[in-house]
Amino acid sequence: MDAAAAKLIGAGLAMIGAIGAGAGIGIVTSGAVQAMSRNPDVTGTIQTNMILGIAFAEAVAIYCLVVALLILFVF
Amino acid sequence: MSEKVQGGWRYGKARWVVLAAIIFGLFLFTGFFGVGLGIKPIMPHVFLPGENLTEHPMFGIEGLYLTNTLVGLLLADLIVFLLAFGVFRGVQSGKLTLTGFGGAVEALLEALLGITEGTAGKWTKQIFPWFATITLLVLAANWSGLIPGVETIGLVHHYEGHGNELIKVGPFQTIWDNSHAGEEAHGDYAIVPFLRPVSTDLNFTFALAIVAVVMIQVLGFRSQGVGYLKKFFNFGTLFSKPIFGFIDMGVGLLELVSEFSKILSFAFRLFGNMFAGAVLLFVIGSLVPVFAQSLFYLLELFVGLIQAIVFGMLTMVFMSQATQGHGDEHHEGAH
Numbered sequence: 001m002d003a004a005a006a007k008l009i010g011a012g013l014a015m016i017g018a019i020g021a022g023a024g025i026g027i028v029t030s031g032a033v034q035a036m037s038r039n040p041d042v043t044g045t046i047q048t049n050m051i052l053g054i055a056f057a058e059a060v061a062i063y064c065l066v067v068a069l070l071i072l073f074v075f
Numbered sequence: 076m077s078e079k080v081q082g083g084w085r086y087g088k089a090r091w092v093v094l095a096a097i098i099f100g101l102f103l104f105t106g107f108f109g110v111g112l113g114i115k116p117i118m119p120h121v122f123l124p125g126e127n128l129t130e131h132p133m134f135g136i137e138g139l140y141l142t143n144t145l146v147g148l149l150l151a152d153l154i155v156f157l158l159a160f161g162v163f164r165g166v167q168s169g170k171l172t173l174t175g176f177g178g179a180v181e182a183l184l185e186a187l188l189g190i191t192e193g194t195a196g197k198w199t200k201q202i203f204p205w206f207a208t209i210t211l212l213v214l215a216a217n218w219s220g221l222i223p224g225v226e227t228i229g230l231v232h233h234y235e236g237h238g239n240e241l242i243k244v245g246p247f248q249t250i251w252d253n254s255h256a257g258e259e260a261h262g263d264y265a266i267v268p269f270l271r272p273v274s275t276d277l278n279f280t281f282a283l284a285i286v287a288v289v290m291i292q293v294l295g296f297r298s299q300g301v302g303y304l305k306k307f308f309n310f311g312t313l314f315s316k317p318i319f320g321f322i323d324m325g326v327g328l329l330e331l332v333s334e335f336s337k338i339l340s341f342a343f344r345l346f347g348n349m350f351a352g353a354v355l356l357f358v359i360g361s362l363v364p365v366f367a368q369s370l371f372y373l374l375e376l377f378v379g380l381i382q383a384i385v386f387g388m389l390t391m392v393f394m395s396q397a398t399q400g401h402g403d404e405h406h407e408g409a410h
Contacts, residue, residue: 044189044190044193045193048190048193048194048388051381051384051385051388052385052388052389052392055344055385055388055389058344059340059343059344062343062344062347062348063343063347065347065351066343066346066347069123069347069350069351069354070123072121073121073122073123074123
């Protein structure tokens with residue numbers, strides 16, 4: 001196989017990790033929305049914690065993205 | 076309503092029809108005739124590190140070049156200074172309630188202060204400046220990439236084996252996409268933009284992350300003194316409770332590792348989001364030359380704001396965690 005083709009396949013494979021982050025963000029948001037609908041008074045606190053949780057879940061996807069970008073543009 | 080329309084030429088409605096026709100015409104032209112004539116949008120070459128604008132290092136220091144991301148940092152700084160100046164003028168005007176620009180900034184900062192008070196408690200005064208400064212600077216840096224002309228206007232530089240071909244059109248020279256169906260463009264020239272948003276440079280995000288994590292430790296020591304180290308080196312229960320003491324020690328060492336992984340996670344989150352956003356705008360712009368990019372501009376506006384708030388908020392939450400004691404002792408007024 002030619003190296004350029006291998007690079008493209010590798011970058012595509014690296015992004016598989018985004019699956020987990022997508023599921024994670026969905027779970028976090030679903031829990032937060034349920035909590036907010038049950039107790040609208042604490043919406044502010046829940047939102048802050050929800051954004052934090054999303055940021056942590058998203059970080060994994062971002063690592064995948066960085067690896068994919070490194071494969072594509074650096075190596 | 077119907078009487079007004081009858082027989083009347085409604086300018087308001089016709090305007091939208093004309094606009095739609097123009098956009099549709101542009102689509103048709105670039106889609107069918109443009110590519111056939113060889114006029115097609117050029118996919119800019121993507122460089123991961125900031126590109127050097129000058130041939131020689133600055134001030135004669137080895138390896139210190141004027142990169143376009145450094146110019147982007149100056150732009151972001153300028154935006155923050157203008158923000159500060161606008162608020163200063165609003166305060167100088169002597170009105171009790173700020174209006175207009177100053178009022179908008181006040182509302183933003185008040186929202187940030189509210190979040191900080193909810194989390195940090197009595198350490199709000201020490202933590203809020205870091206939160207607000209990081210959020211404002213990163214927001215300015217992220218959104219500076221959306222200003223038209225940033226990342227697009229620049230000089231053609233020579234890059235061996237990268238980019239496109241150089242051709243002459245009358246008295247001018249320009250780069251030219253010489254690719255044919257199914258193969259890549261070849262050439263040695265690429266446009267190096269004068270400006271690039273600074274958050275697409277790993278050096279900036281790493282520097283900001285190191286500053287944030289070091290200040291988290293500083294605040295931890297300020298609030299708890301040397302006892303802050305107990306969070307990492309927890310040998311106190313090692314001999315009194317052999318099994319759980321050992322687990323406590325392991326947890327402490329994991330905390331130590333997680334402090335270092337915070338730096339990586341901070342830096343790569345911001346860099347990854349913003350760099351991917353820039354590449355996304357490049358790709359969409361080269362696929363569909365008109366209109367489609369606007370939708371992704373909206374997405375980038377949102378991502379830039381979220382990433383700025385997330386960077387600031389994570390710093391703030393880690394700082395307030397560091398100031399609150401670990402384990403049994405609960406400081407009063409911490410919540």
